[in-house]
Amino acid sequence: MTIVPRRRVLKAAGFAGLALLVPPELLAACSTANSQSSARSFLVFDPHEALVVEEATARLIPGPHDDPSEMGHPGAREANVTRYIDTMLGALMVSPPRVFAGGPFSDRAGSRVDDMAKFLRLTAAEVRGWTERLDALRAQYRQGVKALDRLAGGDFPSVSADKMDAILAQDPEGFMTLLFGHAIEGMYSAPEYGGNAGLAGWHDIAWVGDRQPRGYSDAEVTFSDGPDVYVPDGIGAQLLSLLTTSPI
Amino acid sequence: MTKRALVVGSGPGGSVAAMVLARAGFDVTVFEKGANYFTDLSADLPGTVFSNDELKMDRSFSLADPSAEPRVFRSSPQASPITGAVESLPQTVGGGTVHWDAKTPRYWDIDFKKLSMLGPVPQAEITDWPFDYGEISPYYEQIEELIGVAGDIGLFPTEPTLVHAPRKTPLPMLPGPPEYSSLVVSEGCRKVGLHPFLAPMAINSREYHGRPRCNNCGFCSGYGCPILARIGALAPLREALRSGAELRANSMVVRIETNGRKVTGLSWLDDHNVRHSESAEVVVLAANAIETSRLAQLSDLPDPYDLAGRRVMFHWFSEGSGIFLGERLHNYRGRDHTHDIDDFADPDFPGAREAAKKAGLPYFRAGKVELGGTQLPLDEARSYQEVLRLLVPQKPFGRDFKQLMRSSLLRDRLCGVELIGEDLPYSANRVDLDPTVRDWRGLPVARITYGPGQSELAAQAFYLPWLIKLLKAAGAHVAVSIAEIPSTRFPIAQDQVPATEHVMGGMPMGADPRTSVTDELGRHHHLDNLFVADGSVFPTSGGHNPTLTIMATALRQVTRWAGTA
Numbered sequence: 001m002t003i004v005p006r007r008r009v010l011k012a013a014g015f016a017g018l019a020l021l022v023p024p025e026l027l028a029a030c031s032t033a034n035s036q037s038s039a040r041s042f043l044v045f046d047p048h049e050a051l052v053v054e055e056a057t058a059r060l061i062p063g064p065h066d067d068p069s070e071m072g073h074p075g076a077r078e079a080n081v082t083r084y085i086d087t088m089l090g091a092l093m094v095s096p097p098r099v100f101a102g103g104p105f106s107d108r109a110g111s112r113v114d115d116m117a118k119f120l121r122l123t124a125a126e127v128r129g130w131t132e133r134l135d136a137l138r139a140q141y142r143q144g145v146k147a148l149d150r151l152a153g154g155d156f157p158s159v160s161a162d163k164m165d166a167i168l169a170q171d172p173e174g175f176m177t178l179l180f181g182h183a184i185e186g187m188y189s190a191p192e193y194g195g196n197a198g199l200a201g202w203h204d205i206a207w208v209g210d211r212q213p214r215g216y217s218d219a220e221v222t223f224s225d226g227p228d229v230y231v232p233d234g235i236g237a238q239l240l241s242l243l244t245t246s247p248i
Numbered sequence: 249m250t251k252r253a254l255v256v257g258s259g260p261g262g263s264v265a266a267m268v269l270a271r272a273g274f275d276v277t278v279f280e281k282g283a284n285y286f287t288d289l290s291a292d293l294p295g296t297v298f299s300n301d302e303l304k305m306d307r308s309f310s311l312a313d314p315s316a317e318p319r320v321f322r323s324s325p326q327a328s329p330i331t332g333a334v335e336s337l338p339q340t341v342g343g344g345t346v347h348w349d350a351k352t353p354r355y356w357d358i359d360f361k362k363l364s365m366l367g368p369v370p371q372a373e374i375t376d377w378p379f380d381y382g383e384i385s386p387y388y389e390q391i392e393e394l395i396g397v398a399g400d401i402g403l404f405p406t407e408p409t410l411v412h413a414p415r416k417t418p419l420p421m422l423p424g425p426p427e428y429s430s431l432v433v434s435e436g437c438r439k440v441g442l443h444p445f446l447a448p449m450a451i452n453s454r455e456y457h458g459r460p461r462c463n464n465c466g467f468c469s470g471y472g473c474p475i476l477a478r479i480g481a482l483a484p485l486r487e488a489l490r491s492g493a494e495l496r497a498n499s500m501v502v503r504i505e506t507n508g509r510k511v512t513g514l515s516w517l518d519d520h521n522v523r524h525s526e527s528a529e530v531v532v533l534a535a536n537a538i539e540t541s542r543l544a545q546l547s548d549l550p551d552p553y554d555l556a557g558r559r560v561m562f563h564w565f566s567e568g569s570g571i572f573l574g575e576r577l578h579n580y581r582g583r584d585h586t587h588d589i590d591d592f593a594d595p596d597f598p599g600a601r602e603a604a605k606k607a608g609l610p611y612f613r614a615g616k617v618e619l620g621g622t623q624l625p626l627d628e629a630r631s632y633q634e635v636l637r638l639l640v641p642q643k644p645f646g647r648d649f650k651q652l653m654r655s656s657l658l659r660d661r662l663c664g665v666e667l668i669g670e671d672l673p674y675s676a677n678r679v680d681l682d683p684t685v686r687d688w689r690g691l692p693v694a695r696i697t698y699g700p701g702q703s704e705l706a707a708q709a710f711y712l713p714w715l716i717k718l719l720k721a722a723g724a725h726v727a728v729s730i731a732e733i734p735s736t737r738f739p740i741a742q743d744q745v746p747a748t749e750h751v752m753g754g755m756p757m758g759a760d761p762r763t764s765v766t767d768e769l770g771r772h773h774h775l776d777n778l779f780v781a782d783g784s785v786f787p788t789s790g791g792h793n794p795t796l797t798i799m800a801t802a803l804r805q806v807t808r809w810a811g812t813a
Contacts, residue, residue: 060645061649062646067647069647073654075650099307100304100307100309101301101304102299103296103297103299103474104296104297104298104299104474105474106300109300123283123498123519124519124521125312125313125317125688126316128688129314129315132315133315165643169641169643169644177633180633180645181630181633185303185626187629188302189302190301190302193303201625202625204650204653205625205653205656210465210467211467212465212474213463214463215463215464215465216464216465216581218464220578221425221582222426222431225575225576225578227575228574228575230573230574230655230657234648235639235648235652236655236657239632240657240726242638243728244726
């Protein structure tokens with residue numbers, strides 16, 4: 001039997017029926033209840049910076065409120081990526097610094113205690129290195145936000161989605177590339193770092209995340225999970241064709 | 249009176265040295281520049297803060313901080329230098345074995361007697377090791393028992409593996425569960441005439457020495473083991489501590505003090521950069537090939553023939569990636585990969601002699617290939633970030649990105665194979681002190697000048713297509729190869745900083761002080777009580793993971809001189 005990928009099912013089902021096919025945990029993760037950035041306080045961002053970062057990252061990794069075809073698929077807004085970035089930029093403003101989560105376990109795979117929530121002390125070399133890097137990053141964010149505003153004629157969040165996309169695609173001062181990299185971290189890293197709210201990022205890509213102390217059974221390691229056919233189309237087909245034609 | 253021995257570095261070489269010396273009655277102190285992420289290491293089962301956390305490792309946890317403790321890389325003396333993370337191995341108690349996926353092949357007979365058995369190569373400094381395979385075999389066995397190697401020698405291929413690395417005794421543990429992806433690629437290998445087998449690895453397949461069996465969490469290569477099912481250098485280090493050795497973490501040795509032909513002690517800096525001194529009867533350097541070479545030069549150790557830091561070697565890790573559309577391979581479970589092939593380490597692999605001849609070489613080798621492995625989501629996402637710049641420059645983000653993440657083409661549907669290519673020793677490839685860049689302590693950092701020779705280029709060109717061939721035979725819909733070593737043929741790798749994390753050479757062993765830094769026991773030719781016990785003593789690199797050989801070599805050397813020192 002051929003398993004049809006869920007994405008194709010969604011396409012065939014049409015927009016109206018989408019919500020019926022979406023797993024409930026994703027629907028919950030798509031709620032906007034916890035994404036009112038401007039109402040929250042931040043370590044580093046002022047309210048306007050937070051708003052610009054929120055809107056820009058929502059264009060880079062859109063959720064259902066940012067791109068209707070992403071119905072059922074939470075994005076940066078739902079995963080609380082802005083909070084992740086603010087936490088990272090202000091990592092040394094709290095003690096212990098929010099740089100390295102602890103271990104060995106979170107409470108997601110069989111442990112009652114979330115050791116990862118207890119962040120680790122840094123060595124003197126790490127304090128030096130992170131101070132330097134975060135100082136530089138905070139300056140890049142300040143300038144990056146200004147660059148986005150400038151290209152938007154003064155206020156980035158107030159322009160249309162298409163206009164935002166066009167501005168971001170220009171990658172002013174390399175800020176889109178920087179922001180995208182951090183949005184990726186906020187989307188798909190462990191929630192202890194401030195993003196991936198409700199595991200929205202991991203659920204969307206069928207990623208289990210940390211797995212200790214439960215681990216996997218020997219059978220889960222050795223045997224196939226069964227067929228799961230990916231039918232290339234759209235961007236996936238383009239990627240495969242790129243890899244086929246230009247060996248890297 | 250008890251003699252004092254100071255060991256610089258708590259990785260595989262230093263830990264073995266500390267164990268042997270502590271058991272021989274020396275008063276041993278082990279200095280480790282990095283932090284200790286384990287609770288009481290002499291306890292039955294120490295705790296740790298290593299975890300299944302991709303971002304933490306991405307942020308260089310337990311590695312040298314790339315801006316506070318950088319290195320400098322140049323692909324030639326004329327090339328513009330790159331400053332940052334270069335060959336960054338774990339800098340922490342346990343050293344490189346904290347992060348390894350613990351593959352423990354033995355080197356081959358031809359690795360130890362390369363000059364005698366294979367002959368010279370133009371431009372390269374090919375020499376024999378001071379001992380042969382037969383002589384080091386019992387030390388291999390002791391280390392395999394100590395760190396707990398799982399594997400079944402009955403499954404190793406006779407040709408080429410057992411012919412070149414014969415085994416008499418079974419390994420202490422049976423193999424753990426094979427990984428599905430490794431099985432799929434192994435089948436492809438068989439179809440094209442190669443000899444895949446379950447690789448030996450120091451990962452528990454049952455409870456061993458009080459530590460639990462591996463539970464297949466999958467965060468293996470590049471990650472510290474959260475449950476210590478994989479112990480590495482901590483096994484001998486724990487033995488050393490139980491025999492009375494002392495461990496000082498966050499303590500960087502910055503100078504070896506000498507007087508004539510004698511080492512008198514050393515100076516070290518604590519985490520607040522305060523300087524301390526210790527005297528000693530014996531000093532052992534085991535800070536890894538790059539840092540030992542750096543420390544030798546920071547200390548102005550005698551070097552009349554300008555040899556220290558030269559002939560540094562990195563295995564080249566050229567890769568193949570196959571994408572499978574029919575199913576998800578769940579490569580993220582288990583021990584990174586479970587199968588290897590050794591065929592490409594054989595200088596007599598069909599066609600290799602002819603290809604070498606065409607390239608003007610007497611012979612060449614690549615090395616073993618690890619079958620299996622993939623990316624976790626952060627790396628995967630960054631791959632798509634790059635790819636979208638090429639595919640959709642007008643909007644390289646948004647829904648396309650999320651669709652790619654859900655397709656998992658470069659994660660759950662990907663299976664990698666990794667070639668560990670032999671790197672020959674060249675005098676021009678060297679570690680020295682950078683004239684301008686300093687670390688946060690104010691000390692000159694290691695500068696690495698490194699480029700491949702004709703042998704590496706020719707071997708890579710010959711074997712890269714094989715990686716695609718075996719992946720295609722395994723059923724990959726798309727297979728690509730990715731060159732690791734710089735080459736004009738592969739522009740993407742031009743001036744690339746090698747990232748193999750297998751670092752060797754710089755203080756090579758040999759009988760002749762005019763061509764080697766250390767003698768056949770790893771003793772410095774010009775300092776009677778200074779010994780080197782890490783991968784920097786390797787005269788040649790072999791084509792297999794070096795850690796087991798680092799440990800077995802240290803065990804042989806230190807056992808032999810400890811009685812006389």
